[in-house]
Amino acid sequence: MKMRQLFRISVVFVLGQLLYKAVTQQCGSQVSIFGWMLKGHIYNTMWAELQHKCVQVCREDDRCQSFNWVISLLKREFSNRTKEARPEDFIPDPDRFYYKRDRNRVPLGSIPKLPAETCLEIKMSEGHSISQKYWFSTIKPGTSALAHCNMETEDIDECTSSVRLCDVNATCTNNREFAVISDLKLSNNGSYLCTCKIGFSGDGKTCNDLDECTTGSHSCDVNSVCQNNAGSYTCSCNAGYTGDGKTCNDIDECSSNAHSCGVNAVCNNTVGSYACACKAGYSGDGRKCTDIDECASGTDDCHSSRALCTNTVGSFNCSCSSSYIGDGRTCNIPSECQNYGSLNSGSRRTSYSSYYHYYCDSSLGPGWFRFQGSAGTRMATSCPSTYRCGTYYPGWLYGGHPSVADGLVTRTVYFNNGYCNGYSRNIKVRNCGSYYVYYLSGTPTCNLRYCGTN
Numbered sequence: 447m448k449m450r451q452l453f454r455i456s457v458v459f460v461l462g463q464l465l466y467k468a469v470t471q472q473c474g475s476q477v478s479i480f481g482w483m484l485k486g487h488i489y490n491t492m493w494a495e496l497q498h499k500c501v502q503v504c505r506e507d508d509r510c511q512s513f514n515w516v517i518s519l520l521k522r523e524f525s526n527r528t529k530e531a532r533p534e535d536f537i538p539d540p541d542r543f544y545y546k547r548d549r550n551r552v553p554l555g556s557i558p559k560l561p562a563e564t565c566l567e568i569k570m571s572e573g574h575s576i577s578q579k580y581w582f583s584t585i586k587p588g589t590s591a592l593a594h595c596n597m598e599t600e601d602i603d604e605c606t607s608s609v610r611l612c613d614v615n616a617t618c619t620n621n622r623e624f625a626v627i628s629d630l631k632l633s634n635n636g637s638y639l640c641t642c643k644i645g646f647s648g649d650g651k652t653c654n655d656l657d658e659c660t661t662g663s664h665s666c667d668v669n670s671v672c673q674n675n676a677g678s679y680t681c682s683c684n685a686g687y688t689g690d691g692k693t694c695n696d697i698d699e700c701s702s703n704a705h706s707c708g709v710n711a712v713c714n715n716t717v718g719s720y721a722c723a724c725k726a727g728y729s730g731d732g733r734k735c736t737d738i739d740e741c742a743s744g745t746d747d748c749h750s751s752r753a754l755c756t757n758t759v760g761s762f763n764c765s766c767s768s769s770y771i772g773d774g775r776t777c778n779i780p781s782e783c784q785n786y787g788s789l790n791s792g793s794r795r796t797s798y799s800s801y802y803h804y805y806c807d808s809s810l811g812p813g814w815f816r817f818q819g820s821a822g823t824r825m826a827t828s829c830p831s832t833y834r835c836g837t838y839y840p841g842w843l844y845g846g847h848p849s850v851a852d853g854l855v856t857r858t859v860y861f862n863n864g865y866c867n868g869y870s871r872n873i874k875v876r877n878c879g880s881y882y883v884y885y886l887s888g889t890p891t892c893n894l895r896y897c898g899t900n
């Protein structure tokens with residue numbers, strides 16, 4: 447029993463020595479470590495004949511960092527790590543040799559096919575501390591991403607990853623507190639932070655546009671239109687307002703001449719707009735205003751039946767008909783045509799001839815008088831002979847009677863003392879339409895008299 451066991455051990459030993467020799471022969475300068483193996487990183491295994499050049503297979507694969515030789519099974523196990531990278535996985539095994547790839551070993555993390563897990567792993571594997579971008583495994587199997595390693599803190603800056611971790615519209619913040627965690631493989635659990643940019647909402651991995659217009663989180667003026675867009679919004683002032691949209695002020699179209707009121711219209715500015723109204727005397731919609739014929743439409747305020755209405759552009763004119771006085775709106779009968787004294791004695795007529803009546807008008811008036819009755823209808827206008835009209839020196843009107851339109855006129859009355867213009871007196875005369883009135887005062891002496899005729 448003991449002998450058999452001893453024999454078996456010695457056979458294994460001898461075999462091992464043989465194999466060791468064979469392998470070392472095959473593998474040339476390969477550094478081999480007997481009785482050890484690297485576990486957990488084997489990506490391929492291969493049956494091997496003794497003669498087979500084992501190293502060659504490793505040399506031809508970029509992934510190959512080392513391999514284990516399984517003595518009893520004549521099998522090789524290719525690993526994508528070295529024992530330097532993962533010292534914790536380097537364990538004793540009496541049935542194995544460990545070989546590190548002898549030449550052209552690809553540095554860990556330097557190509558996509560050979561991604562690292564952590565910065566520390568690279569540091570250990572390559573024996574240097576160059577802070578730069580390396581390839582790392584990602585959460586998606588078989589894919590790798592380029593990201594920056596800070597070898598001092600051994601932190602991967604996930605935010606530099608060639609694979610996008612945050613939404614396009616998010617900000618990525620690298621968190622150095624979790625420096626040793628190779629978080630490219632992990633979810634957003636603290637080693638980096640995705641925050642949606644202003645104007646977007648979401649968890650950072652996915653950010654959706656925030657509609658500021660409907661959520662009311664905009665600062666547009668009440669008199670503007672809010673228009674949402676990706677990440678932001680715009681404000682534009684309503685028609686009739688001016689400003690940047692955040693502040694909109696009423697445009698005074700009337701004073702800025704930005705209105706369409708007609709020339710004969712009044713522009714009235716209102717908040718957000720304006721109104722046009724035709725001026726008095728015009729009618730229309732305020733854009734087009736036409737003259738109103740107030741005389742024809744009867745909207746004038748001329749004194750009816752006593753005044754003439756004349757239409758003018760934009761207005762009208764009132765003028766009192768002749769025989770009325772006033773401003774056209776009020777036309778009155780002159781008071782002297784209504785309130786006058788009556789000169790009606792038949793002796794006043796120029797046709798009256800007598801040497802026995804020596805009447806004198808020295809105390810007449812002053813006041814308005816009308817010739818009536820036997821005295822005739824008006825003052826004589828040609829020189830009467832002396833002793834006519836019941837006096838020595840009869841008076842007569844020089845210059846003729848005025849027309850109604852002449853209004854109130856001043857005239858001279860002459861008295862015939864042998865000379866037709868022997869004495870004179872200035873008087874006023876008005877044509878009242880169907881009769882005349884005279885403003886008379888006492889004669890300069892006696893016996894002088896104002897004379898009537900028909």
Ligand SMILES: *[C@@H]1O[C@H](CO)[C@@H](O)[C@H](O)[C@H]1NC(C)=O
Nearest residue numbers: 486487488489526559560561
């Ligand atoms: C490295 O080896 C591990 C362990 O076998 C394997 O899961 C991984 O996919 C390998 N990596 C690559 C890039 O082949």
Ligand SMILES: *[C@@H]1O[C@H](CO)[C@@H](O)[C@H](O)[C@H]1NC(C)=O
Nearest residue numbers: 613614615653654655676677
């Ligand atoms: C991100 O925002 C931009 C504008 O800032 C927008 O054009 C784009 O559509 C947004 N992307 C996504 C995925 O929402």
Ligand SMILES: *[C@@H]1O[C@H](CO)[C@@H](O)[C@H](O)[C@H]1NC(C)=O
Nearest residue numbers: 624627629632633635636637
């Ligand atoms: C992030 O997740 C990994 C894997 O689940 C874990 O090991 C690590 O502790 C987590 N970090 C934090 C800050 O939660």
Ligand SMILES: *[C@@H]1O[C@H](CO)[C@@H](O)[C@H](O)[C@H]1NC(C)=O
Nearest residue numbers: 712713714715716717721723
């Ligand atoms: C102008 O418009 C305002 C508001 O509509 C109104 O109150 C005001 O009377 C108008 N003014 C004129 C001169 O039309």
Ligand SMILES: *[C@@H]1O[C@H](CO)[C@@H](O)[C@H](O)[C@H]1NC(C)=O
Nearest residue numbers: 756757758759762763764765
């Ligand atoms: C209106 O009447 C005034 C005064 O009577 C006159 O001066 C003016 O010329 C008149 N206008 C027209 C357009 O007739």
